[in-house]
Amino acid sequence: MRVSELMTTPAITVLGETPVSAALRLLDRNQVTALPVVDRRGRLVGSVSEADLIPDALLVYHHRAPSYPMRLSAGLLPRRVAELMSTVVPSVRSDEDLDAAIDLLRSAMVKSLPVVDADRVVGVISRSDVIHFLAGRDARIRNDILDRLRARDLDWRVEVDDGIVQVHGTIGEHERHRAEAIAASVSGVVAVHAA
Template sequence: MMIRELMTAPAVTVTGETSVAAALQLLDTEKITAMPVVDHRGALVGLVSEADLVGDADLIEDRAPSTAIRTSGLTPARRVAEVMTHLVVTVDPDDDLEVAIDLMRTTMMKSLPVVQHRKVVGMLSRSDIIHLLAGRDQRIRDDVADLLAAENQDWQVEVHDGIVTVTGPSDPHQRRLAEVLAGTVRGVVAIRVSQRIS
């Protein structure tokens, strides 16, 4: 599976000039953990994540700070550029999903910007992959059932942890065909073909 098939697009992005408060609000509203930081052309310049934004304990304190500073003018809001990560690992939308999974595993990154021609085109997160894995058995069952339905309407298909159990007619040729067809579906770990007991 290619990354473009699973990524969230378009990505929710911010610029370096976005305030930290606005970035926090976006993460909360969009229910995401990180956002690409882009320049005015949409090119990636960094990444801002929950970890970057929650590092400021002063945001949580609700009592008056003991070291408050008195100023005579306006105090500028903190900007994303002050807290973002500048070195960012990216993937291409045409990369295989395995590339992203391997990068997440080796870099401990939870989200990866998807970049094509230097522009951010999407975002891929661990939660996207978890969602795919959680629905894997149902997807495999549907794909196998569709393939078998074209040959014979009398097959029953069950899938648990990628193991396909096909139950149906006793004809050896049809059973072998069911095994071959089920084996063509991506994600199948093993296949059991059995005869339906009347």
């Protein structure tokens, strides 16, 4: 399976000049943990995550506000994403194998990866995308096996648990080998037992 089949697209991105408060609202509204930071051409220049923003936001939150309006100096501007973002950002291409993305998510200890093609951010793949895919794996395997059995006019029951397939029905020795071969041809199958 390729990254493109699982990634979220389009990616929700911010510019370096985006105010921190706007980035916080985007993270909250879209229920994501990080945002790729891009330049005006859509090229990846960094990433800003919850971990980058929370300490800064809490620092502002814990300072006591005066009970009267203050006049600010003309040069004081709200904090920008570029001041807090990480500039070393692991990324993947959309045509890469999903296993490579999973390995990078684990080794880089990040919750999401920008997907970059032709120097442009085209999507994001996250650990939650992978979990969602894995949670539905057994149902996909079962349906795929049932489709292949029906195509051969075979009426066998199929159960799948954690990639392990149980095929039940009136199965002789020849049919058992046939059932095992059909089930084993499905991606994600770990083992097959036919009875």
